[in-house]
Amino acid sequence: MLEECGLEYKTHLMRLTEGDQFTPRFLEISPNAKMPAIVDNDTGGDPVSVFESGAILLYLAEKTGRFAPTTALGRKELNEWLFWQVGNLGPMAGQYSHFRNYAPKGESYGLKRYKGEYQRAMAVLEGRLEGREYILGEYSIADMISFPWILIAKAVDCPLDGFPNLVRWRAAIKDRPAVRKAVDLCRENRNHGQTAETNNVLFNQDAGHFRKG
Ligand SMILES: N[C@@H](CCC(=O)N[C@@H](CS)C(=O)NCC(=O)O)C(=O)O
Numbered sequence: 001m002l003e004e005c006g007l008e009y010k011t012h013l014m015r016l017t018e019g020d021q022f023t024p025r026f027l028e029i030s031p032n033a034k035m036p037a038i039v040d041n042d043t044g045g046d047p048v049s050v051f052e053s054g055a056i057l058l059y060l061a062e063k064t065g066r067f068a069p070t071t072a073l074g075r076k077e078l079n080e081w082l083f084w085q086v087g088n089l090g091p092m093a094g095q096y097s098h099f100r101n102y103a104p105k106g107e108s109y110g111l112k113r114y115k116g117e118y119q120r121a122m123a124v125l126e127g128r129l130e131g132r133e134y135i136l137g138e139y140s141i142a143d144m145i146s147f148p149w150i151l152i153a154k155a156v157d158c159p160l161d162g163f164p165n166l167v168r169w170r171a172a173i174k175d176r177p178a179v180r181k182a183v184d185l186c187r188e189n190r191n192h193g194q195t196a197e198t199n200n201v202l203f204n205q206d207a208g209h210f211r212k213g
């Protein structure tokens with residue numbers, strides 16, 4: 001979205017396997033200790049921080065007036081598909097990729113459950129894209145938030161065979177110069193020093209990480 005809107009930005013490398021997400025400064029910005037999160041210094045006043053990808057995209061759409069419909073009906077549809085991604089495609093795909101990559105061998109219940117949920121979400125999106133170029137007709141933040149989990153489908157053993165609308169939609173988005181820049185940036189910064197030991201920081205979190213005192 002930052003690239004699409006031509007907004008200036010600076011990225012910060014978060015070493016999640018070393019616990020950068022639990023520093024007091026980062027928790028002030030992102031109390032759920034997850035990325036993405038942004039700080040907007042261009043507000044004409046105090047800096048504004050935003051966490052959660054859906055909230056960030058809405059904030060930037062409102063700031064720039066771009067990539068979001070303006071009619072009441074259009075906003076309703078935007079909210080439906082943003083909430084859908086945040087509650088369905090995102091977490092199901094995230095859990096699927098966790099169980100696929102990190103669950104102890106031989107434990108298949110979680111893998112089967114989340115693979116099914118991920119593919120179910122794909123089928124829902126496939127249906128929505130029937131007769132529509134993009135989720136809301138025109139390209140919007142609803143597409144931006146769902147694209148990354150469809151981009152990686154084949155790489156996580158869920159090829160898009162039988163989903164012609166997803167194939168077409170994925171290719172059109174992947175071809176956008178702004179998206180190419182963002183995907184390259186992500187590749188450059190991925191998996192710094194991830195080992196079984198450092199994965200403990202990532203995957204064994206509980207309330208103790210957030211309890212004060
Ligand atoms: N619902 C959140 C999910 C964020 C999320 O899970 N982020 C992962 C990286 S993709 C993270 O920061 N993980 C660090 C951790 O779990 O400690 C959003 O969409 O912003």
